[in-house]
Amino acid sequence: MSYDDLVARLADGLDPVRVGAFPDGSVDDYYRLRDGESTVTSREAFAAGLTAGRDSFTLDHVVTDAGGQSVNAARQAAALGDDVTLAGHLDHPIFEFAFETVSMGSPARVRVCLFDADDVMLVEESDDLSSWSFADLETALDVDDFLERDALCCVNWASMPGLGPTLGDIAARDPDGGVFCVDPGPLSTAQAGDLLDALTRLDGVYDVVLSVNDDEARRLADAAGNGESAATDADALDGVRAAAGATGVVVHGEDAAVAATPSGRVRVPTLDVSRALTETGAGDRFSAGLARSLAAGWDWPLAVAMGNACAAYYVSGNGTGSATDLQAHVDAHRP
Template sequence: MPYQRLARRLADDPAPAVTTLPDGSVDRYCRLSTGALDPVDRRTTFAREAAADGRKGFDLEPRFVEPGGQAVNAAQQAHALGAGATCYGHLDDPEPDRDAFAGLPFETVSMGRAARVNVLDFADSDLLLVEASPDLSAWSLADLREAAPLSAVFDADAVVCANWVSTPGMADAFHELGDASIPRVPFVFDPGDVLGSDLDDHRELREAVRALGNRVDAVLSVNPTELRALAAAVPDPPAPPVDDADRLLAVRDAFDAAAVVKHGKQEALAATDGGVARVENPTVDSRRQVGGGDRFDGGLAVGLGAGWDWPVALACGNACASHYVATSETASAGGLRKWLLDRDLA
């Protein structure tokens, strides 16, 4: 089984070098409340109450603050598994008297101001209220070059790049990277929420990833809803009846990617040049809604950077994500092995 092999690989103390980029956020976890409905702990309740006549406002109670952003979260997971992680992100705290990123235990290089995010971590589904980073919105590859030479950024066994939707300059950056002299490494790319994109936006995304693939092994990582949106927008979408394996193959062909990966609660799938690999996900009760997909990306990057085969790399991503949503903690290699053993998976 992939999880048994994963446990053996984790015992060998994998230590690939992993680079992540380019976002970052200060995540303020809040409790929402109002009147007799104190607290509002479900998204459906919030939606109903927000639409109710006479409801003018809600109380927002900050509970705690964490460093966040997809690049930061993926780097936290890679570091916890033993990788040498470096995050080139937007890590300047907007609050001058606070530095939410000061305690990160891996190397960080900031390219500007972080976003501010109020996280409403409802029991049924999370909701993020985002104050975007103007520096991230204006980011270009020149900012990364100013932070470090591309030869240093890509001197890694794997790269994680995320948050296309908040980074308009990423399209041009991918085209520039496609012409750059950089090592060919696995490049795990999680675009984020592409559901609102029109067909021109989808075409721009496809062309950018195809250009990027000239220099790196592009691995597109999406959740089930994002996969459906991408598959529906390709020039030659799969004909019904269709399942997620069909969608993955269609997206891989349209993007000319080394692989396309779907991560979700039930399973992870990867369409590669060897076909479609499938690994079921451990069933857990969720305590944390936000950040599981980022831990999947971090675990997947460690597996690919360490040279593991696809089933084991997918199992690593699954286990990291499931452990995080079940415990609210980023798993170490030893902690993840014990967690798998406790569930008779290793």
């Protein structure tokens, strides 16, 4: 059982790896949505209120936190003791961390409406994010050193138009690459096809790993010619893996994480935990746990279990877990 092995590995302590994360960043404000005196607890209830003619709702502020997919991934890797460099859009005092950061401009502003499931995010993009390019990364840091970190988390393709050309720029530098984990965010159908095409440029440069949720997997499967209805089917995931020239494709779903890998299909059930405040950011922590574990030489079942553990710990309301935190949590909740 992968979780038994994970508890033992965490008890032994983790050897740190060098992790990089880029290129987004956001300031996230979390709210409860209220309709008069009643809290709106679901998308369906919100839609029902709109359909009934309700045109005014109240936002009750809960908390403000540093966000963005790269920020969340970097925080997770740092919590596990890794050597982390975050290159993001961090021009705001909320982005103060104990690990290395470089900023490439202003972050997005995100308002998260908290529901019992499936939060809704209202995003105000920044001009710096929409105009970002590889040149900004080159200006911010020693790009050759950054590109040769053991694991890179490259995120938010859906909101970063500059990432397409950037993958070509990265490949042209021919780095001695490790794991290149791509968590693309909420892809459109057109973006899914563009992403698959762009990732082929990294074939032979990195061990490319796609880390996606169910919706993103369906769009990628459709773009690869396998049909949306078979998003986590083994043939569909193998089709996505082939179309991207990727080493692996991992779908972190509600009941299990499923991976298409060079040695076959891997399925690791999720840990059964109760959701606390939000699930927003859990997938990014999954990607960080997965990427750093593969970079450390772990086998696929163990690395996928690590991703599940990072996500479950966060969903349960405990924040971003250290190795010690995760050991106790997995020990208590493993199937």
